[in-house]
Amino acid sequence: MAIRSIGLKVGILACGIAAVSLRGALGDANSMRRVPGARWLPDPRLARLFSLGQRSTCADAMWLNSIGDLSHDFGDAKRKHVWLDTVLGSITRLEPTFSSVYSWGATYLGMINNDKERAIALLEKGVAANPDDIKIAVELAMAYFEYKQDRAATVRVLEKVVKDPRCDAITMGFYDSLLVDARADFAALAQWAPWLDSPNEEVRDETELFQERVKKRIAFRAFNEFEAEHHRKAHSPDELRDPKLMAPEVFDLVLPALQIDLTGHPHFAHLDELERRSVLRKATAWTRRFRAETGRLPTMDELLKTVPVKRTPLPPATHLVIDERGVRIEVD
Numbered sequence: 001m002a003i004r005s006i007g008l009k010v011g012i013l014a015c016g017i018a019a020v021s022l023r024g025a026l027g028d029a030n031s032m033r034r035v036p037g038a039r040w041l042p043d044p045r046l047a048r049l050f051s052l053g054q055r056s057t058c059a060d061a062m063w064l065n066s067i068g069d070l071s072h073d074f075g076d077a078k079r080k081h082v083w084l085d086t087v088l089g090s091i092t093r094l095e096p097t098f099s100s101v102y103s104w105g106a107t108y109l110g111m112i113n114n115d116k117e118r119a120i121a122l123l124e125k126g127v128a129a130n131p132d133d134i135k136i137a138v139e140l141a142m143a144y145f146e147y148k149q150d151r152a153a154t155v156r157v158l159e160k161v162v163k164d165p166r167c168d169a170i171t172m173g174f175y176d177s178l179l180v181d182a183r184a185d186f187a188a189l190a191q192w193a194p195w196l197d198s199p200n201e202e203v204r205d206e207t208e209l210f211q212e213r214v215k216k217r218i219a220f221r222a223f224n225e226f227e228a229e230h231h232r233k234a235h236s237p238d239e240l241r242d243p244k245l246m247a248p249e250v251f252d253l254v255l256p257a258l259q260i261d262l263t264g265h266p267h268f269a270h271l272d273e274l275e276r277r278s279v280l281r282k283a284t285a286w287t288r289r290f291r292a293e294t295g296r297l298p299t300m301d302e303l304l305k306t307v308p309v310k311r312t313p314l315p316p317a318t319h320l321v322i323d324e325r326g327v328r329i330e331v332d
Contacts, residue, residue: 056095084109088122092129102126102136106143116147127157137161138171151178162191169210176210180217185247185254188214202281209278212271215250215257222246222254223266233264275312276329283307284326297322 088105091098102122110119123140130136141157144150158175161167172191179188192214195207219237222245226234234240237255246254259267286307290298303322304310314320317332 092125096129097133099126099130099133099136103139106139110143110147116143119143120147134161134164134166151182154178155182169206173210173213176214177217180214180221183247185218186249188218189250189253205274205277205281209271209274212257212268212274215254216268216271218246218250218254219258219266219268223258234260235264236260272312276314279307279309279312280327280329283309284328287322287327297324303327 091101106119106123109115120143123136123143126136127140137157138161141154144153155178162172162175176188189211192207192211196204198204222240223234225245226240237258241251257268257270259269261267283303287298314329318329319332321328321330
């Protein structure tokens with residue numbers, strides 16, 4: 001009996017070794033014959049039943065098993081359509097918080113498969129199942145904007161996102177531009193107000209910078225519309241004090257930020273100064289990291305290749321200096 005047991009174990013071990021050794025050869029031999037998407041997948045309505053309580057594990061396994069076939073040509077668009085619906089439906093039913101599936105699936109559907117409606121529907125499903133996931137919400141807003149040119153839907157989604165402390169400045173700036181385009185001038189400026197009271201000085205400075213950028217967008221829009229209507233440039237900011245050009249609530253916020261020179265060109269001196277300060281902060285932070293890593297200060301060429309200092313013109317008769325304190329402007 002003991003001999004038979006030992007023989008059985010040896011046989012199983014031999015089979016295992018043979019399977020491992022042949023795995024690569026058999027896989028290579030059959031890779032061209034296997035039909036993409038032919039692996040068995042349950043009906044999405046039965047996915048939870050077949051998971052036997054291991055929903056997250058099954059969702060991970062199904063995603064890893066299927067992701068490679070996303071880029072494969074099935075030779076039948078309808079079959080791939082059904083297969084993809086089954087994959088996405090099953091996984092999101094098993095694990096509604098699997099955010100990567102919504103993102104990857106929508107990217108494939110919208111950008112590669114050119115099925116924009118299904119991409120939006122998948123992201124809408126993701127947002128409904130994950131109301132606190134601002135990443136999926138931003139992707140849905142961009143899908144509305146890029147695929148349907150639906151600015152109202154984009155603003156509706158972003159209106160909630162920009163109130164979340166985790167929202168990044170780029171998204172908030174994009175939201176601002178939509179509001180300015182929609183002539184919601186006061187709302188575009190007001191959304192930055194809470195950040196102006198931050199205890200963090202750098203946050204306050206960056207907030208002021210972003211708010212001044214909004215003022216510039218509003219002023220430029222008014223400036224261009226004035227020129228189109230009157231067939232001349234405005235001679236002073238006061239000529240833009242017109243409800244047809246901007247919301248009256250922002251007259252006293254926007255117009256002081258604008259200067260118009262004798263040639264009729266608009267300038268924003270305070271914004272330029274804030275831009276310089278922001279770039280210098282970033283240049284100083286980069287310089288300190290560079291010194292900590294290399295043991296020396298960077299050259300000016302190394303700095304200019306990394307930090308966009310040149311985008312912010314320096315005041316007349318000044319130059320940049322790099323020293324142990326960081327990067328700053330000195331008068332010639």
